[in-house]
Amino acid sequence: MAVAGKTKKDVLQEFRTTEILEAARHVFALRGYHAATIDQIAAHAGVAKGTVYLYFDSKRDLFLASLRQGVLALHAEVAAQLRAAPTPQAQLQAFINARFDYFTRNRDFFKIYYTEFPQLATVQPELQDLYEQQAKLLESVLADGIRSGHLRPCPVPSTARLVYDLIRSALAQHILNEPADNPHPEATVFQFIWKGISPS
Amino acid sequence: MAVAGKTKKDVLQEFRTTEILEAARHVFALRGYHAATIDQIAAHAGVAKGTVYLYFDSKRDLFLASLRQGVLALHAEVAAQLRAAPTPQAQLQAFINARFDYFTRNRDFFKIYYTEFPQLATVQPELQDLYEQQAKLLESVLADGIRSGHLRPCPVPSTARLVYDLIRSALAQHILNEPADNPHPEATVFQFIWKGISPS
Amino acid sequence: MAVAGKTKKDVLQEFRTTEILEAARHVFALRGYHAATIDQIAAHAGVAKGTVYLYFDSKRDLFLASLRQGVLALHAEVAAQLRAAPTPQAQLQAFINARFDYFTRNRDFFKIYYTEFPQLATVQPELQDLYEQQAKLLESVLADGIRSGHLRPCPVPSTARLVYDLIRSALAQHILNEPADNPHPEATVFQFIWKGISPS
C-alpha cells in the first residue's frame, strides 16, 4: 500500500495533469498559442475552466509545461537509443530514428515544437536551454566521432546545430505535410548528413 | 499632365506604403506578431492609426504584405545572382551568398521570417507558396546540375528543401545569435552541402 | 449522559465557531472584506474551506456574524460598566472607557468596524440596527441626565449620535494611527463632550 504511494489522490492528480497537458498540446497545435483559449483546452480535457488553474498557474505556464514535458520525454528516448548505439554512424542513425519515431507518435507536440518554439524561445530563456540541451547530445556524438577518427574534423557546435536543424526540417516535411511523398525519409536525411561529416 | 499628376499621387502612395511596411517589419520583429499593435506601427511610420487602414485591410494583411514584399525582394536578388553563375557549384554559392547578403541587410525581416513564418504558414496557404517558390529556385539548380552531371542524382524536391532549410538554420545562427563565433559561415555551409550533393 | 454527550458536541461546535470567527476577523481586518478569501480564513482557522460552510452560510454571513458577535460583546461590556456608574458624568466616562478598553483589546475588530461598517451598513439594514443599538445606550444616559438636571436639555437622538461618532473618531485616531501621540485620549474626549452637554 505504502509502496504505491498515496495512490488515490496522487493518481488522480497525475491523471488530471496528463489529461490537461494533452488537451493543451492538442489545442495549442490546432490553433497556435495565442488563438488557443483556456476554455477550449478545458473543454477538450473534460474539465471546467477553473480546474485548469488548479494544476497550472497561467496559460503561459501550461504552455511551457506542455513543451517541457514533451521535450524531456523526447530527450529521454533519444538518449536511451544513443547509449545503445556502438559507432558514431549508428549513433547518428539512432538520433534520427528516435526523433522520427517520437514525433510520429506525437504529432501535436511536433507542431507546437516547430511553430511556436522559435517565437517564444526569443523571450523565454528557459526554452533556449531546452533547445540547446538537445543539440548537446549531438555535440557529444560528433566530438566522440572526431576523436575516434570515425568523423572528419569540423567545428562541433555549429555543425551540431546544422545537423540538428536539418533533421528538424526533414521532420517538418514528414510530419506537417500531409501528402508524404517519401514515406521513410530517415535514410535520405542520414545519407545527406553522413556525406557532410564522414571522413573523405 | 495626367501622367505626371497620377505619378505624383502614386509616388506618395508608394512612399506611404513602403514607410508603413518598414515600420510594420520593425515592430513585428521587435514584439512578435501578436504583441505588436497597429498603434505602435502607425507611430513608427509617423502616420495615424486610421491611415494604416487606408493602405492595408487588416493587421494580418499588413503582416502578410510585409512578408511578401520582403520575400519578393529577396527572391529577385537571389534570382539575379543565380543567373550570373555559370556552374551548379557557383550557383549554390551564389544562392547562399545572396541570402546571407540580403538578410544581413534586413535583420528585422529575417526575424519575422524565422520566428513568425512557421506559425502562420500553417494557416495561410499563401505563405506556403512564398516559401516554396524559394525552394523552387534551388530545385532548378539541382535538376540542371544533375542533368549536366555536375551533381549526383538525388530526389530533387526533398533535397532542395533540405538544402534550403540548412541554409536557413545557418542564417539563424548567424543573424539571431549576437556573438558571431564564425564571422563568415557561408563557406562552411557550402562545404557541408556540397559534400552532400556533389558527385563522389 | 445525553446531556454530557450533547454538551461535548456542542462545545466542539462552539469552539469551531469561535475559532472561525476569530480567523475571519483577523483576515478581514488585514485584507478588507473583498480582498479576504475564504481560503485564507479557513487556513487561519486551521480548518478546510468546506468546514467554514458548515458553520456559516456564506462569506457575507460570516462577515456579519463576526461583526455581530464583536458588537454584542462590546455592547455587553459597555452596558455592564454603565450600570455600575451612579451619575451621568460617570456614565459618560464609563461609556468612553469601556469602549477604549474593549477596542484596545480587539484591534482587528475595530479595524473592520471602522473601515467596513459604513460601506456595508448602507446595504445591510441589520447592521444599521447594531449600530443604532449602541447609540441607544447613550440616548438613555442623555435622557436620564437631562431629566435629572445633570445635563443641559438637547435633542437626544442626534446628540447621542454626535457623541457616539465623536468617540468613534477618537478611537480611530488612537487605534489605527500607530504613533500614539496621546497615550490616553479618553480624558480629552470626555472633556470635549462634557463641555458640549453639561449645564452651563
Add this chain to the structure above:
Amino acid sequence: MAVAGKTKKDVLQEFRTTEILEAARHVFALRGYHAATIDQIAAHAGVAKGTVYLYFDSKRDLFLASLRQGVLALHAEVAAQLRAAPTPQAQLQAFINARFDYFTRNRDFFKIYYTEFPQLATVQPELQDLYEQQAKLLESVLADGIRSGHLRPCPVPSTARLVYDLIRSALAQHILNEPADNPHPEATVFQFIWKGISPS
C-alpha cells in the same frame, strides 16, 4: 480663437472626462467600489466601455480621480468661505456651512467619501493626504483662534480631527438618512463644537 484654446477638441475631452467622472461617482455611490463595474459606469456615461479607458487608466484610477476631483472642489469652496470669515467663530460656522452646502449638492460624492474612504485610505497614502489637508484648514482656524484668545487653549491637531469628524458624522446623519428629522443641523453642530472650544 486662440484665446479659448483648442476649443473643439479640448472641450470635448473635458466634457467626456466630466461625464465619466459623474457617472463613476453615481455608480460607485450606488453599488460601492467593488460591486460597481466599468460597464455600468460606461453605460451611465453614455459611452462604450473602451472609452472609459481612453480617459482613465484603470478602475482604481477612475475611482481615485473622482474622489480627488470632489475633494479638491470641496476644499476650494471651503477655503473661499473661510477667507471671508472675520472671527474664529465665523470661520467655524463657515467651515460647517460650506461643507453642508457642498455635500447637499453632491450627495453621491458624500456617499463615496463617507463609505469608501476609510476602507481605501488605509492602502492609498495619497487619500490619507487628501483627508488630512482638510483637517489642516481647521487646524489653522483653531491655532489662530487660540493665539488671538478667541478660543480656549487645546491640543490643536487632535482637536481639529475631533471637530472634523464630528462634522462628518453630522453630515452623515443629514445626508444619508432619508428622514431628515432635523432639517438644519448646522446650528446644533456648531453649538456643540463651540461649547467644546470656546473660552470658559
Add this chain to the structure above:
DNA sequence: TATGAATGAGTATTCATTCAT
C-alpha cells in the same frame, strides 16, 4: 486623404460555493 476618438468583441483569471468521498 488623413485623422484619432470611439467602439465592443474577446479572454485570462479569481474565488465563493458545492458535493462526492
Add this chain to the structure above:
DNA sequence: CATGAATGAATACTCATTCAT
C-alpha cells in the same frame, strides 16, 4: 462531521477596426 477538488459565473482590460470630421 470534515474535506478539498471541482465548478463556472463574473469582470477588468486590450486592441483591431470603423467612421465622422
